[in-house]
Amino acid sequence: MRELIELGKKAGSEIWVERNTQKMGRLLPVIQVLRNGNLHHPAGKALREYTPEERAKRA
Numbered sequence: 001m002r003e004l005i006e007l008g009k010k011a012g013s014e015i016w017v018e019r020n021t022q023k024m025g026r027l028l029p030v031i032q033v034l035r036n037g038n039l040h041h042p043a044g045k046a047l048r049e050y051t052p053e054e055r056a057k058r059a
Helices: 003-012 014-036 044-049 054-057
Strands: none
Touching: 003 014
16 A cells, blocks of 8 residues: 555655555554454444344353
8 A cells, every 4th residue: 555655656646645544544453463463343243243043042
């Protein structure tokens, strides 16, 4: 992504630079979470890891 931004700057494509900068801004937090191993899902483990049928059996 950084390379694309640099290429866009060299080519004088402001739109390309802006869009890729926005994408990088969304990707960096995700990369950081993955590197730290601190995954969090707001639905909680029960909703994200089990099918409705499995949740019914657990209740």
